Amino acid sequence: MLLTISCTRPDGAAWTASDLGYLLHKNPSRIQTFEQSYGEAHVFYPEAGEERCTAALLLEIDPVRLVRGKPKGTPDFSLGQYVNDRPYAASSLLSVAISTVFGTALHGRCKQRPELAETALPLRIELPAVPCKGGAEYAERVFAPLGWTVVATPLPLDPAFPDWGDSHYLRxxxxGTMRLSDALSHLYVLLPVLDGSKHYWLDSGEIDKLLRFGEGWLVDHPEREWITRRYLTRRYTLVRTALARLAELDDAEPEELDAIEEITEDTVAEGDSTAGAAAEGSETEDERGPSLAVLRRAAVHRALLEVGASRVLDLGCGQGSLLRELVADRAFTEIVGIDVSMRELKIAARRMRRLPxxxxxxxxxxxxxxxYTDASLTGYDAAVLMEVIEHVDAPRLKALEQSVFGAAAPGAVVVTTPNSEFNVRYDGLAAGAFRHSDHRFEWSRAEFADWAQRVGETYGYAVRFAPIGPEDAEVGASTQMAVFTKQGKSDDSDEKGAA
Structure with a gap:
C-alpha cells in the first residue's frame, strides 16, 4: 500500500514546501520504519525542495502477522486466512497506519510550526489502488463535497485482457487546499468507507472515532448516512447509535432514525444514491412535512411568546439549535444557554459567531x-428544558426540580420530552427500548402529567399540556410539552386553562 502527500509552495509564502516534514514530524533527510501489528510502515521523501515536497507512506503487509494479530474469539471466515486472495489495497490498514505514524499531524498539532498547522496548504494526494465497489462515482461523491478535486481512474482486471473490463479498484x-490535519482525517474515515470492510472487529469505540475524526465536516456531508453505514460496516446497532448522535449535531431528530435498515453491498453496487431510501421510505421531505425537531422548536417558540417572555434561559442548550431559533425573534431581548458539556458549548459558540x-x-x-443551584439564573421570564429531563438519572430529578423551579424560579418553564407510548410507531425500535442511547427513562403521557402536576404543586406553578407533532388516535404525538406558569402571573396560558 502506498500513499503520497505532495505540497507545493505558493508564490510569496513565508514557508517552504519541505516544512511539510515539520507537520508530519518526519525528517525529510532519512527513511524511517515503524513496526505495525500487521507488518511495517516506511516513511520517506521522494522529493523535498523549497517549492515542492512529497512524503510517502509505504506499508509492507505480513499476512501471517495480520492473521495472528487478531484477538481471540474474533468472528471471521474460518478458512479465510488460507484462501483469501484479497489484494492489499488502501483500506483500514492504511487508516490505522495514518493514525499511528502521522498521529500528531492527524490531530493538528505541531509545536515547531503551530501557525503552519492551521494554514490551508496546496496538497495533492495519490493512492495507486483503492477498493471501491461503487466505482469512481462514489469516490467523487465522498471527497468532492470536502473541497477536493477528484480524479478516480478504474483499474482493469487484467491489462493483458481488456475485454474482461474494470475491477472495483481505483487509482x-x-x-485541494486545506489544512493537513483535515486532509488526513478525510483519508482516515473515507478509505475504509470506500472499501466497506475493516480488518479488525468493531465495537462502540468506532463510533467515537468516527465522530472525532469526522468533526467539522461529517455532519454536513450530503452522504453522511452512507459514510456512517460503510465506516461501521453496516453493524445495525452501531450505525443506529452513530446516526442518532450525528442527528443531534445537525439539529435533526434522533428518534426518527430508529427505522434504519441495513444497506447491503448489492444496494451500494447498484448505485443507491441516497443510501437511506430503505430507511426513509419513498416520500420526499415536502411530502413528509417539517421534521419533529423543527416542530418542537416552533412549539417552544410559540409557548414563550404566549407567556410574554423576553429574557429566556435555555437549560441544556446543547449546540444551540433553540438559541439560534429564538435569537432571530426581536421579542427576546436576552437569551442564555446553559449546558454541562464544554464540547457542545464550543460548537454552539462557533455557530453563534456566524450570526449578525x-x-x-x-x-x-x-x-x-x-x-446544582446557580444564583445567576434567577430573575428570568422563562426557562426551557427541551428534551433534557429524560437524560437525567431519575434519582437526580428532584435536584433539577429544586434548582430550576425552586431556586431559579422563572416566571414560566417549558418542558418537552418523548412520549413513550408513541414508540410503537417507530419501525425497528425494539419493545421497551429507548429512542436514544443516553435516555435514562421515557414517560407515557400519564407519567409525564403526574410528574408535572407534582412539580407544579410543590413550587407554585400552574401547568398545561400540548402535543408536538402529528397526533395518533391511540398513542398521541411523538413529543409531549408542559408549560408551567408561576401562580399569580397573568398571561395567555392561564387564560387558556391549566390542567
Whole structure:
C-alpha cells in the first residue's frame, strides 16, 4: 500500500514546501520504519525542495502477522486466512497506519510550526489502488463535497485482457487546499468507507472515532448516512447509535432514525444514491412535512411568546439549535444557554459567531450543571428544558426540580420530552427500548402529567399540556410539552386553562 502527500509552495509564502516534514514530524533527510501489528510502515521523501515536497507512506503487509494479530474469539471466515486472495489495497490498514505514524499531524498539532498547522496548504494526494465497489462515482461523491478535486481512474482486471473490463479498484488522485490535519482525517474515515470492510472487529469505540475524526465536516456531508453505514460496516446497532448522535449535531431528530435498515453491498453496487431510501421510505421531505425537531422548536417558540417572555434561559442548550431559533425573534431581548458539556458549548459558540451582530449580542452560552443551584439564573421570564429531563438519572430529578423551579424560579418553564407510548410507531425500535442511547427513562403521557402536576404543586406553578407533532388516535404525538406558569402571573396560558 502506498500513499503520497505532495505540497507545493505558493508564490510569496513565508514557508517552504519541505516544512511539510515539520507537520508530519518526519525528517525529510532519512527513511524511517515503524513496526505495525500487521507488518511495517516506511516513511520517506521522494522529493523535498523549497517549492515542492512529497512524503510517502509505504506499508509492507505480513499476512501471517495480520492473521495472528487478531484477538481471540474474533468472528471471521474460518478458512479465510488460507484462501483469501484479497489484494492489499488502501483500506483500514492504511487508516490505522495514518493514525499511528502521522498521529500528531492527524490531530493538528505541531509545536515547531503551530501557525503552519492551521494554514490551508496546496496538497495533492495519490493512492495507486483503492477498493471501491461503487466505482469512481462514489469516490467523487465522498471527497468532492470536502473541497477536493477528484480524479478516480478504474483499474482493469487484467491489462493483458481488456475485454474482461474494470475491477472495483481505483487509482485515486485528490488535489485541494486545506489544512493537513483535515486532509488526513478525510483519508482516515473515507478509505475504509470506500472499501466497506475493516480488518479488525468493531465495537462502540468506532463510533467515537468516527465522530472525532469526522468533526467539522461529517455532519454536513450530503452522504453522511452512507459514510456512517460503510465506516461501521453496516453493524445495525452501531450505525443506529452513530446516526442518532450525528442527528443531534445537525439539529435533526434522533428518534426518527430508529427505522434504519441495513444497506447491503448489492444496494451500494447498484448505485443507491441516497443510501437511506430503505430507511426513509419513498416520500420526499415536502411530502413528509417539517421534521419533529423543527416542530418542537416552533412549539417552544410559540409557548414563550404566549407567556410574554423576553429574557429566556435555555437549560441544556446543547449546540444551540433553540438559541439560534429564538435569537432571530426581536421579542427576546436576552437569551442564555446553559449546558454541562464544554464540547457542545464550543460548537454552539462557533455557530453563534456566524450570526449578525444584532443577534449575537443578545445571546450567550456558558457551562453549568442543572442539578446544582446557580444564583445567576434567577430573575428570568422563562426557562426551557427541551428534551433534557429524560437524560437525567431519575434519582437526580428532584435536584433539577429544586434548582430550576425552586431556586431559579422563572416566571414560566417549558418542558418537552418523548412520549413513550408513541414508540410503537417507530419501525425497528425494539419493545421497551429507548429512542436514544443516553435516555435514562421515557414517560407515557400519564407519567409525564403526574410528574408535572407534582412539580407544579410543590413550587407554585400552574401547568398545561400540548402535543408536538402529528397526533395518533391511540398513542398521541411523538413529543409531549408542559408549560408551567408561576401562580399569580397573568398571561395567555392561564387564560387558556391549566390542567
Amino acid at each position: 485515486l488522485e485528490l488535489t 451582530e444584532w443577534q449575537s449580542k443578545r445571546v450567550t452560552a456558558r457551562q453549568g450543571a442543572l442539578t
